[in-house]
Amino acid sequence: MDRLYLDNAATSWPKPDVVYDAVDRFQRQLGASAGRGLYHSAQQASRLVTETRAACARLLGIADTRQLLFTANGTAALNLAIHGLLSPGDHVVTTVCEHNSILRPLHWQVEQNSVQVTQVGCDAVGFVDPAAIAEAISPKTRLIAVTHASNVTGAIQPIAEIAQIAHDANAFILVDAAQTAGCVPVDVAKLDIDLLACGGHKGLLGPTGTGLLYLRPELNEQLHTLVQGGSGTDSLSHTPPDQLPEKYEAGSLNTLALAGLGAAAKYLEQQTVAAVQAHHNELTRQLLDGLAKIPTATVFGPTADQPRVAVVSCTIDGYDPQEFAAALDASCGIECRAGLHCAPRMHTALGTANTGGTLRLSPGWSTTAEDIGTALEAIAALASMPVH
Ligand SMILES: Cc1ncc(COP(=O)(O)O)c(C=O)c1O
Incomplete structure (x- = not known):
């Protein structure tokens, strides 16, 4: 894998x-x-x-x-x-x-x-x-x-x-x-x-x-x-x-x-950093659009049109973010971080401090649109599975 x-x-x-x-x-x-x-x-x-x-x-x-x-x-x-x-x-x-x-x-x-x-x-x-x-x-x-x-x-x-x-x-x-x-x-x-x-x-x-x-x-x-x-x-x-x-x-x-x-x-x-930013922005938009189509996903943070970087946080109803991240890794090799991300006050502000934080997806310079498509499919498939 x-x-x-x-x-x-x-x-x-x-x-x-x-x-x-x-x-x-x-x-x-x-x-x-x-x-x-x-x-x-x-x-x-x-x-x-x-x-x-x-x-x-x-x-x-x-x-x-x-x-x-x-x-x-x-x-x-x-x-x-x-x-x-x-x-x-x-x-x-x-x-x-x-x-x-x-x-x-x-x-x-x-x-x-x-x-x-x-x-x-x-x-x-x-x-x-x-x-x-x-x-x-x-x-x-x-x-x-x-x-x-x-x-x-x-x-x-x-x-x-x-x-x-x-x-x-x-x-x-x-x-x-x-x-x-x-x-x-x-x-x-x-x-x-x-x-x-x-x-x-x-x-x-x-x-x-x-x-x-x-x-x-x-x-x-x-x-x-x-x-x-x-x-x-x-x-x-x-x-x-x-x-x-x-x-x-x-x-x-x-x-x-x-x-x-x-x-x-x-x-x-x-x-050029401007070209890297443009690439990140496209991937972020794709990620936000895709997550919006998953009924059990809640996304935190600005829209793709607001000033932002390619760091996208979400939660999936019924799942602990760490458990979800571990399942993504185990089933599809998708490596992302879950939890409080060393920013505890931010999670208090978002209301996620006492529920395990968020699942965070952060693409990079070499991530492709295909990679984001694969990740979105995997997230949607896992999110639709019955919660144990
Ligand atoms: C917003 C922010 N500040 C500071 C740091 C700390 O940087 P470093 O890991 O290079 O010590 C990080 C790392 O995750 C970060 O995301």
Whole structure:
């Protein structure tokens, strides 16, 4: 039985062939540490990391590549942004749509650092009203932390409007682009974003073990380092170097995975993110149309005509979402995720928190219309079977 992978919101698979080639080539032929030696292969490894940084920066509208910091994943990038920026007594505005990689660091800040957090709600399909964010702001608000697109409903939030609200209040905006980077055009300059975090292994199509944080240059002095260690430079100093990206990238980089991420970013540049988005949009429409024809299916999230990414959540009457996902895998090799998707508040808002969450289908760059047709047939067939 072939696999039909529909869990690209967790991590993208398969990767473009150029990614496998780049990882293989690096491991077999280079393998040296970037930024740590002057011999030929170490310099080549450094160059590769520089190229990866530049390619990711181009994709995200980052003018100064030094402001793009590599991390282990999106979670590490969000932790650096949140813990690096906040001080005792600060106030943060966030939303119920967030992933635990924002909610939990903020909770830690509340418990350990007396930070205050206000969570703004969303409408029935997952959109946050910027006016509600404006209302939640206080004179102590230092940060607005908001996901670009929900990993449960797929709803894309109006980031430019929220950024304007943040800046009018002298606060910063942190955007979690986990579900949008590489899937919809994201430009930190156009959206006026201060900090942007994402993994490199989802829509950016790189290997796991990659993530990145964009930091607006004005914040260089304000963001504390969370990890201190070797940087390959200024070794006599007791403190990390002042210059970016080294200041925030202590220790050996995951050069192997970054080689793959560089190839992925260049591949996306060639294909264009706009073309990927158009493909995702077609598949999403097909998925939503098909699910609407299954009488026992309830779909959560925006319509195909509203701002959204290719993340579709539903429930099937009478079925626990985990059970349904397991049956899809066992009977047809369809791989998708069910449950709360690490976004508990979103499920409280949708009313699915205490009923096992949702079944989530997330197609990717290589998913075809035929694949979606196969998945829809399998879902319809299972959904029509008598519930035990
Ligand atoms: C919205 C959102 N934010 C953050 C993350 C965390 O990203 P990572 O798995 O790269 O740590 C995810 C991952 O699922 C996500 O969907």
